[in-house]
Each structure stands twice: as structure tokens, then as C-alpha cells.
Amino acid sequence: MVNPTFCFASSAPPRLVSVRGGTEALLGYSQSEFITGKVILKDLVHPGDAEIAERIFSSGPGARSGCFNIRLRHADGRIRCVKGCYNKKHARTRDNIILELTLEDARNVREPGDPFLLTSFKPLIEHTNDYIYIKNCNHVILAASHAVAFLTDTARDRAELAGKTDYDLHPEAIADVSYQLENQAFAENRRMNQIQQFASQDGSSHWLDDRKYPITGPDGEVAGIFGIAPDIDM
Secondary structure: OOOOEEEEEOOOOOEEEEEEOOHHHHHOOOHHHHHOOOOOHHHHEOHHHHHHHHHHHOOOOOOOEEEEEEEEEOOOOOEEEEEEEEEEEEOOOOOOEEEEEEEEEHHHOOOOOHHHHHHHHHHHHHOOOOOEEEEEOOOOEEEEOHHHHOOOOOOOOHHHOOOOOHHHHOOHHHHHHHHHHHHHHHHHOOOEEEEEEEEOOOOOEEEEEEEEEEEEOOOOOEEEEEEEOOEOOO
């Protein structure tokens, strides 16, 4: 399935000119629902990513192209983590800006730093009873220890965690905190942590100090997150 591409003309609000590709596969809405205005793409943006959306849709000075991570609400009500790329150019008449926006499910994106993260940390994860995980720069889990699975809603073992995001595995409020901390770790290139309460599948409650360490890849860019969450007494 071809990733969906939206084309907007600058106005207030931005006017959708065309859409192609698999909108339904990504977001659960048909192309016609976007074209007719029944569904507005900006309305699907997670409130925590409103500034990202404003920057992308702005016709003012700024970057004319780039890639970004954003959260969008699927038709089923759940949040999807999305990797997007945009390009802005003047219309032929030069009287407005044309924005071309391509979106892809972050779970399907293979980043250059993924093999490095797996090679560096997967052996550690496979031989521990601690809550340990690695994620790439799109917030997608690459690997996790056996213990992590039992803190999710439905996963039976760690094999079911790879290729998913926290929004697939936890209530949205918990996933929101995790996503925000990871963004801070990426932006500030330092460890971030948050004490959170998790309910395990056997009904027991656990207070964990969820520590997220940004990991720099061979190219000098942040490749992802190494996470460890020890139990704490409350």
C-alpha cells in the first residue's frame, strides 16, 4: 500500500487540494472523507503535537522541507505514531504556498540506527529479569525483556512487543507520559525519568522509575532510547 500524500494550498485554514495513497490503511478514513471535508487532518493531531502541526502548515518563514514525528488519532479512537515528510513550494502563480505532506506508520519505518541499537543492547535484554527495552527515534520498540510484556494490556511475551509503540500496549495517559519523556531525552540529549504506576496482567500494581537514556548512533545522531525501569517502594 502506497503511503498517503496530502497536498494543501496555504490559506486560513489550509485548503486540501488533493490526496492519494492509503489513507484508510494508516488512519481509518477514506480519501473522499478528507476531500469532502468530513474529516480534517489537523483535527486528528494529538494536542501535544499542535506546535509541530502549526509549524508544518505555516506559510511564513521557516524550513521548506523536512521530516518529523507526530501523533494522529485513528478512526478507531486510538493514537498512531506517524513519521512524516513535507515539502513547501510556491504555486505557479506565486500567490500562495503549496504543502506536500507524506505520512507513514512509524511502526513500518526502518531507521539507519536500528541495527546498531539491536546489536548493542539486545544481548543484555535477553538475559535479564529487569524491565528493559530499546526504542528507535520514532518511539517504536525494537526489543524488550520478558518482564516488560507483563506490564502491558495484552502482550503474552516480549516477542509481541517488537514493532509496536506504547500506544499499542498501554492506556493513552501512560503512553503520553512516555512519549513526552522520550522527546525531551532526544531534544536535550540526556537521561529523563518519571515515576509511574503500572498495572500488570495479574492485577498487581507496580511503581517504576522509568529511566530513558538517549543513545547516539555511529553517525553522531541520536538513534533511539535505552530504557530501564526498576521497581521502587512507595
